[in-house]
Amino acid sequence: MKTVLLIDDDAEDREIFSDSLLSLQLGVRFEEAENGFEALVKLNSAGFKKPDLIFVDLNMPVMDGKQFLILIKQDKNLKDIPVIIYSTSSSLGDKAFALEHQAVLFMTKQYSIIQLQKELKQTINDFLNL
Amino acid sequence: MDNQNPTYFFLQNGGETAEIIRNTEWSKTSIGRPESWPESLKNTLSTMLSSKFPMFLWWGDDLIQFYNDSYRPSLGNNGKHPTAMGQKAVDCWPEIWDFIYPLITKVLSTGKSVWYEDLLLPIYRNGELEDVYWTFSYSPVRDDSRHIKGVLVVCNETTEKVNYNRILKQNKDELEFAINAAEFGTFDFNPETKKFSANSRLKEWFGLMSDEEILLSSATASIAESDRQRVIDSINLALQFEYGGKFDIEYSIINPKTKVTRIVHALGKAWFDHTKKPYRFNGTLQDITSHKNAAEELLKSRQLTDLTIKSMGLGLFNVNFADNSIDYSPEFSMLLTGKVKKNLKRKDFLKYVHPEDLSLRAKAVKKGINTGTFFYTPRVIWDDGSVHRIAVSAARIINSSGSNSIFSGTVADITVQEQNRIALEQAESKLQHAKREADTLFQNVTDSSPTGLWLSNKEGELTYFNKTLIEFTGQTGEELLNGGWSSVIFKEDLKNAIISYTDAIARRAHFDVLFRARKFSGEMIWCRAAGDPFLDADGNYAGYAGFCMDMDEIISGRKAMAESQERISLMIEQSPVAICLFTGSEMKIEIANDIMISYWGKDKSVIGKPMEEGVPELKGQPFMEILRDVYRTGETYYGRAMPADLNVKGKLSTYYFDFTYTPIRDSKNEIYGIMDIAIDITDQVAAAKKLDETRAALAGAIELAELATWKLNLDTGMITCSPRFKHWLGLPEHNLPKDEIFYLIAETHREKVIHSINEALRPESSDFYDYEFPIINKITGQVRIIHANAQVLHNKLGVPEYLSGTAQDVTKERELQEELKFKVKERTAELHAANTELEINNQELKQFAYIASHDLQEPVRKISIFTDMLKNNLEKNPEKAMTYIEKIVGSTRRMENLIKDVLGFSQLSGIAKNYESVNLNLVMQDILSEFDLMIEQKNAVIKVEDLPVIEAIPLQMSQLFTNLISNALKYSRAEVVPYIIISSEMLSEINRQAIAPDLIAGKYFKITITDNGIGFSQSYSEQIFNIFQRLHGKDEFAGTGIGLAMCRKILQNHSGQITANSMEGIGTSFIIIIPLYQEKS
Incomplete structure (x- = not known):
């Protein structure tokens, strides 16, 4: 079973994300972390199963999405996991940063749950070959 | 009288005015008895009364007056003294009150001094209102508690100085300028010490060192040897009362070092005391070398004329009667002795003069020495015994040696002319004789007459020839009577002779005709035939009687003269200088060469016309008068640089000429004309004029630019200042040792100026000095900034001699510049501040954009x-569904808060800042009451110390402390009792500089809000003040991320600062530095 990790400080957003993902019934496991630092701690802990796809918010306290992206791409064991930026931002600067640091996709947080589900389905299909 | 006044210490050494002060009833004035006077007043009076400088003091509300002895004369007689002492100023100075009262008020209110220089303030004294000039300063005087209580006037009456300076400046400037412009050397000789002083120009000419006084003998050594004695004699003469004390001489000087020769014209005057003893002898020297050179040139051109004359067979000579020396041309010797002899002395030639004519000669020479010219016609006996008559003509020549006993002249052999003259005279008398004879012809016709005689009948047919004519023609009487006479007349002349003859007969008139005829000997000669009608005994016309004589000798003489005139004319025409010959009293232009004609701007047509007709524009100019004088007196005239207005190419312009008018005499020594030799020196004069103009313009420029000039004599170390510079410096003299003047350079610049002057004097430097520095007026203390320029002047040997320069008062410019600099600085700071604010605004705008796209x-x-x-x-x-509704409500509330905060934050900038006095204690009370519930919930303990009252925007103070208290409560640790301390202290300047170096100096309070909350890493201590910066997840602590950004903004608005110190798990301190007063902008 494939695992998806979402890193977001906003608890409601995590809830919306997991609800949408699970409602798609794609047979994907959901993991979450509140910020980049917590995510790295989890990813490096022995019992934690490496996710197959990571969604990361940009604006977070402690360690934001950008710092996380830089660090994970420097980690031999983790750098091959595809990372998708999942943010409210739609600024060109953020998109350029993401591309430059080998994020595979830049997803802007949606205003409609249907739209979110549609995008999630497409993305999971594309990157997890389901 | 207030006799109780004891001997006050401050009245010692005070003289008359102190005595008056001692005896004044001070208790009747508003300042009361001296015992009650403040120390400062007594000290001021003590200083004032012992000063030799005129001083004056007003004291107290009534401006009660004091003054010292030195001031007293300015009050005059029958004026304000001694009532002015202790008087109220307003009572004392009604005539100038309107002027001085504002000054006094200004000094009293501002505490700043005012000063005036040479100001006209008419005051009442000596029984009338007098124009008085003052240089004065008004300075504040403080009482013992440092309040300004009086005005001290330090003044100087400058009436005399102003008047004197005005006249002196005028005179001196004019004189100096004139002397400089004319490039005169000046000297001033003291007959007693035999020493003289001189200006540098004269010293340079004589090669004298720049000593103060010079012995006359050391100067005369530089005079050319040939002139020396003459000059010394002249000086000695000038120093004798009987000779009028005048000194006027030309001589040459040779600079002993440079060997430069100058011809100078010295003019001087000796001054005598009542015992007729000379006490002073001064004057000027003018370098006339160039004039002399022009004169020499003229002389040369004359010599050229002489050369031409020589080629006409004239002998030339120069004779010096002083030493009996003679120079002569070979022709001269030839004419006197019959041979060309060299190295003859004057006395050798005298041997050749006919003994009978020696007295003639002596008389002529004697007259010549008196009048300057001589002429005589002695006979000379040649070595071969033959007698010749010569004409000797000479004139005094002026040469650069100044001697007056040298004559130059010509000799001509006039034997032939003399003989011709005699022949002509004889012929004329013969003619007279013949005419007389003709009257009684019938009886007296004889063949013995030496003149040819003839008779004709009524028809003009010749009826008689005498023997002389028969011998003359070689024809018989018969042949002659039969028309043979016409065959002897030269064909070309025959027609004219016959016409004259027949014409006369027809009119019964006298006839007189010249013709050439061939003598029996075959020689062609000139004949003159003349005749008149004669009457018979009855009184009827009977025929003509006449004579015919050989005129050859006479005619040839005339022709020779004409030829010689032609040669003179040729000589004149070919001369390289302008020459013309005027003849007759009407000054007929006899001959003029092309150069002269071009000077006149005319053509050849002027020749033959009287001067006033040929060159009409000269009418009314002095030349005609001079020519007539020369013609009348026979004295040569030397014109130097004389202007002549001539119409050249249709334009009337002024030209300048050096010229000579030399009288020309005929063989009888009669003046018949004037030789005019001229050189056009218009260009030289124009150049000299231009130089003068340039100098004048320079002087004008110096005056216009208000430049002062100065000159440092490197030898003596004296600086000579122009009147303006002297005035700036407040100097007593124009000429002062340099150290005295350097002392008046502001101390801050003095060393540098001296150093840079020394730099300019170093041989390898550019010799140019350019510097700007403040100077201080010695009298008034006024500071001027001057810009001084100078150039090193070297003497002929290349040794620096002077540093000469100008100075310009640039005080105003510099003050303006400083002001400008200050303004620029101020503006730059403003701009910088504006930029910074703009940058902050930009940053905020960006963050706003971010929130618009993200947080909102x-x-x-x-x-x-x-x-x-x-x-x-x-x-x-x-x-x-219900939970979703709650979430929607939560989101809505967050949005509401966010919008409210964003609005609040945006209102912090851009709105007019209305500062009021804010009591922070009251602000804090209000805030704490709002947080009552939360404090109770959290069991928080809040301790507020006494807070200051400051100038601030009340609402923003409330927002500031609300945010900080709210944060302290919000980020409390659950496990401990929240403890919040708000303290405040006044900040010392040193501490302010340590804590907040970026703030401007002033009074500040430091307010600290300390909590024992969760704290944060110190590394975030700056970041937390950024808008929307959160250190914690949204779920842990509620908040919009705007609060601290607002706090920082508020302190920016109040010219203060806010910083944070924190430690995770221990707590946080926010430190506010806020000024007590807000600057009004």
Whole structure:
């Protein structure tokens, strides 16, 4: 079973994300972390199963999405996991940063749950070959 | 009288005025008895009364007056003294009150001094209102508690100085300028010491060192040897009362070092005391070398003329009667001795003069020495015994040696002319004789007459020839009577002779005709035939009687003269200088060469016309008068640089000429004309004029630019200042040792100026000095900034001699510049501040844009999504739907807070800042009451110390402390009792500099809000003040991320600062530095 990790400080957003993902019934496991630092701690802990796809918010306290992206791409064991930026931002600067640091996709947080589900389905299909 | 006044210490050494002060009833004035006077007043009086400088003091509200002895004369007689002492100023100075009262008020109110220089303030004294000039300063005097209580006037009456300076300046400037412009050397000789002083120009000419006084003998050594004695004699003469004390001489000087020769014209005057003893002898020297050179040139051109004359067979000579020396041309010797002899002395030639004519000669020479010219016609006996008559003509020549006993002249052999003259005279007398004879012809015709005689009948047919004519023609009487006479007349002349003859007969008139005829000997000669009608005994016309004589000798003489005139004319025409010959009293232009004609701007047509007709524009100019004088007196005239207005090419312009008018005499020594030799020196004069103009312009420029000039004599170390510079410096003299003047350079610049002067004097430097520095007036203390320029002047040997320069008062310019600099600085600071603010605003704007795209979107997005989810669950899961509604409400509230904060934050900038006095204690009370509930919930302990009252915007103070208290309560640790301390202290300047170096100096309070909350890493201590910066997840602590950004903004608005010190798990301190007063902008 494939695992998806979402890193977001906003608890409601995590809830919306997991609800949408699970409602798609794609047979994907959901993991979450509140910020980049917590995510790295989890990813490096022995019992934690490496996710197959990571969604990361940009604006977070402690360690934001950008710092996380830089660090994970420097980690031999983790750098091959595809990372998708999942943010409210739609600024060109953020998109350029993401591309430059080998994020595979830049997803802007949606205003409609249907739209979110549609995008999630497409993305999971594309990157997890389901 | 207030006799109780004891001997006050401050009245010692005070003289008359102190005595008056001692005896004044001070208790009747507003300042009361001296015992009650403040120390400062007594000290001021003590200083004032012992000063030799005129001083004056006004004291107290009534401006009670004091003054010292030195001031007293300015009050005059029958004026304000001694009533002015202790008098109220307003009572004392009604005539100038309107002027001085504002000054006094200004000094009293501002505490600043005012000063005036040479100001006209008419005051009443000596029984009338007098124009008085003052240089004065008004300075504040403080009482013992440092309040300004009086005005001290330090003054100087400058009436005399102003008047004197005005006249002196005029005179001196004019004189100096004249002397400089004319490039005169000046000397001043003291007959007693035999020493003289001289200006540098004269010293340079004589090669004298720049000593103060020079012995006359050391100067005369530089005079050319040939002139020396003459000059010394002249000086000695000038120093004798009987000779009028005048000194006027030309001589040459040779500079002993440079060997430069100058011809100078010295003019001087000796001054005698009542015992007729000379006490002073001064004058000027003018370098006339160039004039002399022009004169020499003229002389040369004359010599050229002489050369031409020589080629006409004239002998030339120069004789010096002083030493009996003679120079002569070979022709001269030839004419006197019959041979060309060299190295003859004057006395050798005298041997050749006919003994009978020696007295003639002596008389002529004697007259010549008196009048300057001589002429005589002695006979000379040649070595071969033959007698010749010569004409000796000479004139005094002026040469550069100044001797007056040298004559130059010509000799001509006039034997032939003399003989011709005699022949002509004889012929004329013969003619007279013949005419007499003709009257009684019938009886007296004889063949013995030496003149040819003839008779004709009524028809003009010749009837008689005498023997002389028969011998003359070689024809018989018969042949002659039969028309043979016409065959002897030269064909070309025959027609004219016959016409004259027949014409006369027809009119019964006298006839007189010249013709050439061939003598029996075959020689062609000139004949003159003349005749008149004669009457018979009855009184009827009977025929003509006449004579015919050989005129050859006479005619040839005339022709020779004409030829010689032609040669003179040729000589004149070919001369390289302008020459013309005027003849007759009407000054007929006899001959003029092309150069002269071109000077006149005319053509050849002027020749033959009287001067006033040929060159009409000269009418009314002095030349005609001079020519007539020369013609009348026979004295040569030397014109030097004389202007002549001539019409050249249709334009009337002024030209300048050096010229000579030399009288020309005929063989009888009669003046018949004047030789004019001229050189056009218009260009030289124009150049000299231009130089003068340039000098004048320079002087004008110096005056216009208000430049002062100065000159440092490197030898003596004396600086000579122009009147303006002297005035700036407040100097007593124009000429002062340099150290005295250097002393008046502001101390800050003195060393540098001296150093840079020394630099300029170093041989390898550019010799140019350019510097700007303040100077201080010695009298008034006024500071001027001057810009001084100078150039090193070297003497002929290349040794620096002077540093000569100008100075310009640039005080105003510099003050303006400083002001400008200050303004620029101020503006730059303003601009900088504006830029910084703009940058901050920009940054804020960016952050606003970010929030618009992020933080504000977040609740909207949530509401949208949760609404979707609510829809989905509304029916199948109403419980779940309820949570979505709560989430929607939460998002809405967050959005509301966010919008409110954003608005609040944005209002912090850009709105007019109205500062009021704010009591922070009251502000804090209000805030704490708002947080009552939260404090109770958290069991928080809040301790507020006494807070200051400051100038601030009340609302913003409330926002500031609300945010900080709210943060302290919000980020408290759950496990401990929240403890918040708010303290305040006044900040010392040293501490302010240590804590907040970026703030401007002033009074500040430091307010600290300390909590024992969760704290944060010190590395975030700056970041936390950025807008929307959160250190904690949204779920842990509620908040919009705007609060601290607002706090920082508020302190920016109040010219203060806010910083944070924190430690995780221990607590946080926010430190506010805020000024007590806000600067009004």
